[in-house]
Amino acid sequence: MFRSEALLGVPIQFRGSIQRETLDNMVSASRSANFEQLALPLLPSLYNHAFWLTRNHAEAEDLVQETFSKALRAFDSFQADTNFKGWIFRILRNTFFTSRSGIAASRTVFLEDHPHALDTTDTSPTPEDNLIRLDNQAALQTALEQLEPPLREALLLCDVEEVKYKDIALILDIPIGTVMSRISRARRALRQLLQPQLGESQ
């Protein structure tokens, strides 16, 4: 915005000589302004997601900050018709996995189709019970924290960030079928984790 006014303060006779540069500046300025416009509304979401990844305020801030820097540098490669949110979340995530805590986190092996998780889940406790215990926010938060990180990540992108499966697939760099099964597994795991609390409260 500001930059595009750059010509206004310059006397006419100088405009010719600097116009080329100024035009380039204006293009990059409008890109930057564009970036700011796209990124600013996502700040709370990116921070929230960064916190879920890092579990730490200082690290979450650093992560978002680095994400902005990287994203802005790579903004030229961003195609206007693609999903900006998906694009920047992918950068956030890749940045996390090159950070120290990210590398540590990625050492944990995650089995895509954990038979244990598949078998034990049965959605059969009576649906009425489900409705009651889901009102317990504290219990749900604890359960979310206990989820395996890859499951939680997919679920948060879906439920909190409302990202479509195909974009989650791009962010997490996994096939869309895996996205679908991770989200489904995450939900079953949540129900299971909520179960004991139900027992206690009854």
Place this chain on the structure above:
Amino acid sequence: MTQAIEHLNPDTLSAFIDGELPDGEQEAIQQHLTGCPACALSVLSATKLKAATARAGRRFAPPPETLARLTAQLHREPRGNARIHSIRRVAWASLAAVMVLAVSLIGWRQLHETNTLAAELLDQHLATLSSAATPQVISTDRHTVKPWFQGRLPFSFNLPDAKALPPDTTLKGADLTYLKGQPAALLLFTIHKHEVSVFLTQRFGGPSITALPGTRSGFTIHSATTQDLSIVAVSDVNPADLDALVATLVQAQSPS
């Protein structure tokens, strides 16, 4: 698969409430639900879980300071990084400057933030080098540069005539910037091919420059004050030349 929909399996149910099934399938399930209370309840329950997850998952809001810093970053970042692409102006950063930058950045990051203003000054100076950036005003003419700041800064300053500048010192352009949140004029000079950043701020209300170190990470930082202005110059040029430039700028402020 029209009529024969079984009870929903968990994966399908999950994708259904996310609206991720193909249209035909989505409709077929809807139909099934009208006739199957058990599945309808499961869908209701799953929808509730989804809503509750959305609430529970959105719990870490950035503290106000963090929000302010990150917003400021988005605001400020364009001047440094966005223009990395303009290779056209490579002349702005010689290879030597890039090497100095790389080495000093490493060293500089390890330093404790003893003086954040010095860090900010150096940071901004490095940004002018590293991005091969073109300033907002590109002109060697003080009559172009000075008027550009009108209405952009809450203060005014004088620029010396090109002939009054020390030998081999050239005004390259100018930018508007912020130091410690205060608007500042950033003047870009070269002295013997060394890049020099000169920051002009209001003396009162602007950042205090009294405690600035004379050097930082191999860069010389020289400052001076006039009646109304604080002037700080940052460069890797030899200190005597930098002093000469600062002195000329100070002199230009006093009415002759």
